[in-house]
Amino acid sequence: MREKLVMIGNGMAGVRTLEELLELAPDLYDITVFGAEPHGNYNRILLSPVLAGDKTLDDIMLNDEQWYADHGITLHKGKKVVRIDRARRRVVAEDGTTADYDRLIIATGSNPFIIPVPGHDLPGVIAFRDIRDVETMLAAAREHRHAVVIGGGLLGLEAANGLMQRGMDVTVVHIMDTLMERQLDGVAAGMLRKSLEERGLKFLMPAETEAILGSGRVEKVRLKDGTEIPAGLVVMAVGIRPNVELARAAGIHCERGIVVNDTLQTFDPRIYAVGECVQHRGVTYGLVAPLFEQARVCANHLARMGIGRYEGSLTSTKLKVTGIDLFSAGEFQGGEGTEEMIFQDPGAGLYKKLVVRDNRIVGAVMYGDTLDGTWYFELMRDGTDISDLRPTLLFGQAHHLGDSGHGEVQRVAAMSDTTEICGCNGVCKGDIVKAIVDKKLFTLEDVRAHTKASSSCGSCTGLVEALLAHTLGGDYSQAPHKKPLCGCTEFTHDEVRAAITGNGLKSVRAVMDFLEWKTPDGCSKCRPALNFYLVVAWPGEYEDDYQSRFINERAHANIQKDGTYSVVPRMWGGETTPAELRAIAEIAEKYDVPTVKVTGGQRIDLLGVPKETLPAIWGDLAAAGFVSGHAYGKAVRTVKTCVGSEWCRFGTQDSTQMGIDIEKMTWGSWMPHKVKMAVSGCPRNCAEATIKDFGVVAVESGWELHVGGNGGIKVRVTDFLCHVKTPEEVLEHCAAFLQLYREEAHYLERTAPWVERVGLSHIKAQVVDDAQRRRELAERFWHSQKFAQVDPWAERARGAARHEFTPLKQVG
Amino acid sequence: MQATNKAAVRQDWIEIGAVDDIPRLGARVVKTPEGDIAVFRTADDRVFALRDRCPHKGGPLSQGIVHGHRVACPLHDWKIALDTGEAVAPDEGCAARFPVRVEDGRVWLSLMPDEGCPNA
Numbered sequence: 001m002r003e004k005l006v007m008i009g010n011g012m013a014g015v016r017t018l019e020e021l022l023e024l025a026p027d028l029y030d031i032t033v034f035g036a037e038p039h040g041n042y043n044r045i046l047l048s049p050v051l052a053g054d055k056t057l058d059d060i061m062l063n064d065e066q067w068y069a070d071h072g073i074t075l076h077k078g079k080k081v082v083r084i085d086r087a088r089r090r091v092v093a094e095d096g097t098t099a100d101y102d103r104l105i106i107a108t109g110s111n112p113f114i115i116p117v118p119g120h121d122l123p124g125v126i127a128f129r130d131i132r133d134v135e136t137m138l139a140a141a142r143e144h145r146h147a148v149v150i151g152g153g154l155l156g157l158e159a160a161n162g163l164m165q166r167g168m169d170v171t172v173v174h175i176m177d178t179l180m181e182r183q184l185d186g187v188a189a190g191m192l193r194k195s196l197e198e199r200g201l202k203f204l205m206p207a208e209t210e211a212i213l214g215s216g217r218v219e220k221v222r223l224k225d226g227t228e229i230p231a232g233l234v235v236m237a238v239g240i241r242p243n244v245e246l247a248r249a250a251g252i253h254c255e256r257g258i259v260v261n262d263t264l265q266t267f268d269p270r271i272y273a274v275g276e277c278v279q280h281r282g283v284t285y286g287l288v289a290p291l292f293e294q295a296r297v298c299a300n301h302l303a304r305m306g307i308g309r310y311e312g313s314l315t316s317t318k319l320k321v322t323g324i325d326l327f328s329a330g331e332f333q334g335g336e337g338t339e340e341m342i343f344q345d346p347g348a349g350l351y352k353k354l355v356v357r358d359n360r361i362v363g364a365v366m367y368g369d370t371l372d373g374t375w376y377f378e379l380m381r382d383g384t385d386i387s388d389l390r391p392t393l394l395f396g397q398a399h400h401l402g403d404s405g406h407g408e409v410q411r412v413a414a415m416s417d418t419t420e421i422c423g424c425n426g427v428c429k430g431d432i433v434k435a436i437v438d439k440k441l442f443t444l445e446d447v448r449a450h451t452k453a454s455s456s457c458g459s460c461t462g463l464v465e466a467l468l469a470h471t472l473g474g475d476y477s478q479a480p481h482k483k484p485l486c487g488c489t490e491f492t493h494d495e496v497r498a499a500i501t502g503n504g505l506k507s508v509r510a511v512m513d514f515l516e517w518k519t520p521d522g523c524s525k526c527r528p529a530l531n532f533y534l535v536v537a538w539p540g541e542y543e544d545d546y547q548s549r550f551i552n553e554r555a556h557a558n559i560q561k562d563g564t565y566s567v568v569p570r571m572w573g574g575e576t577t578p579a580e581l582r583a584i585a586e587i588a589e590k591y592d593v594p595t596v597k598v599t600g601g602q603r604i605d606l607l608g609v610p611k612e613t614l615p616a617i618w619g620d621l622a623a624a625g626f627v628s629g630h631a632y633g634k635a636v637r638t639v640k641t642c643v644g645s646e647w648c649r650f651g652t653q654d655s656t657q658m659g660i661d662i663e664k665m666t667w668g669s670w671m672p673h674k675v676k677m678a679v680s681g682c683p684r685n686c687a688e689a690t691i692k693d694f695g696v697v698a699v700e701s702g703w704e705l706h707v708g709g710n711g712g713i714k715v716r717v718t719d720f721l722c723h724v725k726t727p728e729e730v731l732e733h734c735a736a737f738l739q740l741y742r743e744e745a746h747y748l749e750r751t752a753p754w755v756e757r758v759g760l761s762h763i764k765a766q767v768v769d770d771a772q773r774r775r776e777l778a779e780r781f782w783h784s785q786k787f788a789q790v791d792p793w794a795e796r797a798r799g800a801a802r803h804e805f806t807p808l809k810q811v812g
Numbered sequence: 813m814q815a816t817n818k819a820a821v822r823q824d825w826i827e828i829g830a831v832d833d834i835p836r837l838g839a840r841v842v843k844t845p846e847g848d849i850a851v852f853r854t855a856d857d858r859v860f861a862l863r864d865r866c867p868h869k870g871g872p873l874s875q876g877i878v879h880g881h882r883v884a885c886p887l888h889d890w891k892i893a894l895d896t897g898e899a900v901a902p903d904e905g906c907a908a909r910f911p912v913r914v915e916d917g918r919v920w921l922s923l924m925p926d927e928g929c930p931n932a
């Protein structure tokens with residue numbers, strides 16, 4: 001018999017928990033849901049746009065009754081639970097309906113706080129919490145002219161704005177002297193007040209309500225100073241209180257909220273609680289992003305995959321008033337031990353403040369242009385050391401990263417529906433917005449799955465996130481503090497790597513068993529990552545798991561759109577000889593290669609080779625002295641060079657030879673992502689060394705070393721690492737840098753984002769400042785090269801992995 | 813004449829090789845005049861056969877990463893269920909499924925695709 005799961009509260013956090021649970025374990029429970037409201041589950045956040053007339057009630061329904069029926073869930077809507085009988089494991093609703101449980105979820109949300117001033121219970125005095133409140137407001141807007149909103153916080157301002165949009169004359173009464181004091185500093189609050197006043201809202205602040213007056217229905221509001229304001233409607237938006245009465249009456253330990261542990265269980269382990277009613281590690285939350293994280297962990301535990309832990313969330317806020325962009329997160333007020341970085345342009349209505357402690361962002365307030373909010377929030381969440389970003393940090397992410405494929409479109413609100421957002425998959429703004437609305441998408445992952453936007457090269461991720469935030473309003477910044485490696489595990493890249501080296505795990509299977517992978521054999525995301533981590537951890541010992549490699553690396557050639565492959569042999573440092581060229585020419589003719597092309601990496605590509613032919617063509621290339629160019633791998637690709645001092649009138653050093661030496665030292669090495677290098681003979685930099693992962697620029701006095709450049713999707717210019725005198729030093733620094741990257745970066749993280757994540761100072765400390773550490777890193781690299789520099793093509797030409805290149809059977 | 817021949821070939825079970833000829837968590841290809849068929853072997857040694865053509869843009873499924881009873885297409889990472897040939901939601905589409913059976917470690921394949929998938 002299936003266990004019985006009962007849920008009290010049919011709101012956002014609770015139903016999200018059920019959705020996650022059904023995904024993980026669809027058949028584990030018989031589920032019954034009680035909801036006090038007479039509706040299915042809807043998106044409470046969007047009540048503000050409904051009030052303002054930007055959306056309809058139909059638009060904001062998340063799960064209609066059919067959804068409950070489809071999943072075999074018994075829904076008791078419009079039934080309020082009045083008692084939890086823990087001894088009998090039964091809940092009882094107002095109308096006498098009962099349900100027995102084996103496990104119970106309490107998701108009762110919050111109650112709006114009503115100030116107990118005289119007259120607070122008059123008809124026409126309401127809160128702003130549910131559909132009924134919105135309906136009351138809309139009715140009032142039709143019949144009355146004046147509205148008073150008590151409370152100048154997020155909810156109050158959204159209510160005031162909505163009522164104003166509906167034609168009412170609205171006064172906001174706020175007890176503090178600045179608006180949204182829990183999210184904004186004085187400057188931003190002042191700018192907000194000014195633009196709301198320009199739109200027609202009136203503010204009385206600081207001001208305190210003394211009484212609400214009226215006979216039979218509200219007529220006016222009287223303040224402590226005696227002022228009286230006419231009011232046909234009063235909305236109280238002065239805060240919320242976790243709704244804990246039911247739990248408390250059942251003897252469950254509550255403080256401000258229902259106290260839960262990291263698996264969202266209350267003191268009675270059969271009873272879980274999620275959402276605004278919860279107090280976790282002393283904190284209660286009032287925004288959905290953290291509640292959804294709770295939902296995920298709770299579902300995980302209910303599905304008996306008890307490895308998830310909820311460790312608390314950082315939150316950020318946006319205001320959903322069309323045309324006003326503001327963003328706030330963390331310790332925005334600053335204070336002891338912090339410094340403030342401020343950018344202010346009153347003329348343009350722009351304000352940005354970052355609060356920094358120990359070189360880490362701990363808070364942010366932005367007004368007027370919030371596009372970079374997501375980026376700052378990410379830096380804050382990841383605890384990134386920003387010392388190296390200081391000079392340009394306030395100018396935003398776009399300032400130091402060029403973006404290819406998006407032209408100059410940056411502001412999503414202003415874009416037309418036909419603007420292409422994802423250049424890889426041809427997805428337009430309109431498609432994404434429609435999917436978000438129609439399919440009720442909440443997260444970046446959802447949007448990726450449904451529209452493919454940002455699922456390929458990922459450069460439009462920021463735009464898609466901005467579209468999510470813009471379309472949904474509110475902050476959906478979902479990514480939990482800790483990003484798991486993939487859906488098969490809760491562990492992060494770093495944790496997985498530490499487990500591999502710390503526990504001597506030497507196979508993909510061993511890692512999955514040790515870390516209790518949730519899937520039987522991983523997925524196309526984690527298997528290649530694990531394989532790479534093992535390759536780096538145990539050189540010479542670990543036997544590469546080719547079934548865990550992406551096809552290009554498995555077949556040692558690049559799959560093309562028609563299923564044929566390309567063949568790119570190495571051409572050391574981009575230098576070649578007539579004999580080599582002749583050999584390539586003959587081989588291309590012998591195998592009828594349809595296209596021969598000079599690549600962007602200074603070598604020659606033979607395109608359109610059928611898979612079965614690969615070993616033969618490789619055999620001929622090997623006979624002519626060529627080895628694989630790894631143009632297909634997360635590996636060392638090319639080392640581009642210029643002619644240098646041997647020929648060029650400006651050349652200061654032999655850059656060609658330096659490039660050849662680097663390529664001979666590094667070829668064959670597997671990397672977290674592809675690695676491209678270059679050596680230029682002088683600062684004219686014809687080999688484009690300053691957009692390479694590792695770039696060398698020759699100068700009279702020696703060699704300048706540059707790292708972390710990228711010429712692809714997001715162009716990034718290298719950071720200067722150091723200056724050295726001899727070619728030997730160049731090689732040692734190069735080996736040490738690459739080894740550090742191999743040992744520390746996440747799989748599929750190129751050097752550019754890696755350098756930005758860990759900071760240049762961290763890299764300098766290991767590779768430049770500490771000679772012994774550099775030597776050790778380089779030695780480890782050279783050691784692993786002993787096993788890596790085996791030409792995979794020659795091996796296969798001799799018959800290795802034959803099954804990869806021959807059909808199992810030919811029929812007919 | 814030719815048509816009847818074809819039908820005769822299609823109905824028969826053909827022995828295509830040993831289970832061990834297919835790498836675990838991998839696939840091999842059977843070439844036929846009507847196109848390639850991908851034959852997969854999962855970690856639990858089940859064997860499945862699908863038309864080697866992804867319902868998305870025709871990617872060769874045999875070249876993908878096999879995990880659980882699914883394969884991730886090498887071109888754009890759609891996941892295809894090996895037992896039904898259906899793309900895993902939210903993607904939509906399916907690759908034709910061919911009956912396979914394993915007897916004494918040998919794999920037998922029928923060239924007659926199961927009903928119900930347009931991608932035959």
Ligand code: SRM
Binds near residue numbers: 559600602605674714
């Ligand atoms: C062949 C070549 C184009 C050409 O005809 O010149 C090429 C072809 C491909 N590039 Fe490239 N890139 C080629 C030079 C470049 C360069 C120029 C360079 O290396 O100086 C760049 C910009 C520099 C850089 O990477 O910083 C470049 C940036 C990319 C990117 C974006 C990388 C990024 O971090 O932003 C991708 C996508 C990816 O890796 O995810 C990519 C991916 C690809 C792939 C592998 C796409 C794919 O997954 O199928 C193409 C494979 C075609 C094939 O089968 O050979 N290619 N690609 C060039 C091969 C160079 C070589 O000899 O190995």
Ligand SMILES: Cc1cc2nc3c(=O)[nH]c(=O)nc-3n(C[C@H](O)[C@H](O)[C@H](O)COP(=O)(O)OP(=O)(O)OC[C@H]3O[C@@H](n4cnc5c(N)ncnc54)[C@H](O)[C@@H]3O)c2cc1C
Binds near residue numbers: 108
């Ligand atoms: C107007 C408005 C705008 C908002 N804007 C944002 C925003 O922009 N961004 C953001 O992140 N968050 C926003 N929020 C907050 C967000 O909506 C809440 O954090 C979220 O809905 C809380 O989810 P929950 O499941 O804990 O509670 P709810 O969604 O409130 O669900 C609780 C449900 O339980 C029911 N219930 C309570 N007691 C019982 C009982 N005894 N028996 C049966 N049912 C019961 C209630 O009727 C309710 O339906 C906004 C909220 C409002 C009201």
Ligand code: SF4
């Ligand atoms: S070769 Fe590079 S730039 Fe050209 S289409 Fe392919 S990935 Fe895009």
Ligand code: FES
Binds near residue numbers: 867870885886
């Ligand atoms: S062709 Fe298979 S995912 Fe695109």
